[in-house]
Amino acid sequence: MRNKYTSLQITLHWLVFLLIVGAYCAMELKGFAPRSYRPLFNATHVTCGIGVFFLMIARLLVRIKYRAPQITPKPHPAITGISHLVHTIIYLMFIVLPILGFTTVYFKGSDWSVLGIPMPHAAEADEDREFAVKGYHQLIANMGYFVIGIHAFAALFHHYVWKDNTLLRMMPGKKD
Structure with a gap:
């Protein structure tokens, strides 16, 4: 059995x-930029978000095809359960966030494009829906900081405290 994820899984992850x-930085740094640069930050955010959506779908399909390599030494079943829960949240979060972002811009009702491709939009702006969906998008994105932090902390904790191969399974480089 493999002791690392496939190179495709590792590449998609990173x-x-x-x-x-990129998406988070574009939104966090946008306020520091001159107003004339803000459309560039918005375009970067949207482009990164759409990329995340498609790559997360690809990750999910690849994850269904290839089982995760075993963690050695094997963790307690409760730890495995928590890990599965956090990973499920991550997959849901980063599939739903781009959908909510896309829907927010759709309800603005104005022309927009991604990489020069015109995107659909509502015939008339619906500010109530736009702001409601945007609120959910922002709430989940803010929760993302916490979930990403837990994910990174857990990987480092596994590596440095429990000294198992959890982190090494997802690191690029030669196979062990």
Whole structure:
């Protein structure tokens, strides 16, 4: 049995990570930029978000095909259960967030595009729906900081305290 994720799984994981960093940075840093640059920050955020959506779907399909490699030494079943819960939350969160973001822009009712491709929009703006969906998008995105933090902390805790192979399974490089 493998002791690492497949190179495809590792690549998808780290690409999603980079796109999430890009999406979060674009929104957090937008306020520091001159107003004339804000459309660039918005476009970066949207583009990264759409990339996250498609790569998370790909990750989910690949994850269904390839089982996770075993953790050695084997953790307590409760730890495995918590891990599965956190991973389920991560998958749901980063599939739902781009959908909510897309829906927010849709309800603005104005022309918009991604990488030059025109996107659909409501015939008339619906500010109530736009702000409601945007509120959910922002709430889940803010929860994302916490969930990502738990995920990263757990990987480091596994590696440095429990000294198992959890972190090493997802690191790029040669197979062990």
